[in-house]
Amino acid sequence: MNTVIHIGIDVHKDTYSLCSFNFSNQKSFGQTKITSKSALVVKYVRKLQKEHPECTVLCGYEAGPTGYGLYRDLAKADIPCVIMAPTTLPKAPGNHVKTDRTDAEGLARHLAWGTYSAIHIPTPEDEAIKNYTRLRNTRQKALRRAKQNLLSFLLRHGRCFTGGTNYWTKVHYRWLKEQLFQDVVDQETFNEYLQEIHDQQEKVDRCNQRIEELAAQDAYQDRVSKLRCFRGIETHTALSFIAEVGDFCRFANPQQFSSFLGLVPKENSSGQRERRGSITKAGNQRLRLLLIEGANSTLKSNIYGKKSKRLLARQKGNEPDVIAYADNANRRLHRVYNHLVARGVHHNKATVAVARELSCFIWGMMNNRIN
DSSP states (O other): OOEEEEEEEEEOSSEEEEEEEETTTTEEEEEEEEESOHHHHHHHHHHHHHHOTTEEEEEEEEOOTTTTHHHHHHHHTTOOEEEEOGGGSOOOTTOOOOOHHHHHHHHHHHHHHTOSOBOOOOOHHHHHHHHHHHHHHHHHHHHHHHHHHHHHHHHHTTOOOOSOSOOSSHHHHHHHHTOOOSSHHHHHHHHHHHHHHHHHHHHHHHHHHHHHHHHTSTTTHHHHHHHTTSTTOOHHHHHHHHHHHOOGGGSSSHHHHHHHTTOSEEEOOBTTBOOEEEEOOOSOHHHHHHHHHHHHHHHHSOSSSOOOHHHHHHHTTSOHHHHHHHHHHHHHHHHHHHHHHHTTOOHHHHHHHHHHHHHHHHHHHHTTOOO
């Protein structure tokens, strides 16, 4: 049997720290620090392969802000590599020494002992889609910030909208246009705040239009269409899930998918004591927030009566089994929410529980478990 040499890489923006570990004799060697260039990592591995021709190599590093460039460069050079999820790497509580050298050695040992979980590597196309949907989120946050800035400015001047409970409607915008200030500078400030809202809204609309075009591509159209059958899931949310999750089959059951989204409760039970806390909030924060927003939207809709025109348009063209599965999910989500609220659970916690249920239905839809 060939010996495997595991190479841990502590990745930073400017430098890479490398360390090799031989599992057969439990020894670390070859510690070095290089500039952050994939070619130098390939050179390090080639030298190691010449010195140990009877051995095979496996590289690994933690997922981080540097992305997947190093992984793809090593794959082009036919060098096996994995990217490890940082939250799955066990850390000794008594270890207070942390350097790039010790981190690289620790990663090499995790590789050798198998005490890690590898993350899913998206295709370049999925990564591009993911980056664009995140751009749309950034635009949306900027829009919310611009609206809040304007409302704060008006509040400081004692101007409060009394024409209804809903802001940013046609009536509210009409009221905004009627606001005049005696001070020239105040009027100029108001105009700038209002113009910023219109500018940001145009950017969000432009992103939404482009997302519709991207979702219509053959690689995404069918799956996006299925997810849009759920209440509360529009094109942006559906495309975000498909691009960020990638292969839904890598989750053996819906509970694993909910755990990936950080929607399962924490637990600290021992002996006869059982203690559960809030959700773990581990994994993909962006998808978790999108799912909670979708659950909120679902609960605002009426479970009885006719479907909205928007929902009917989204469900049009899908198989009857897919539509029936999505409708069943909506009824289930309302039952769960009403049951929890009747028990005295806070409505925010009940909404998170509904989001967890919705994640399970999404897993079933994407894995064709709809019967």
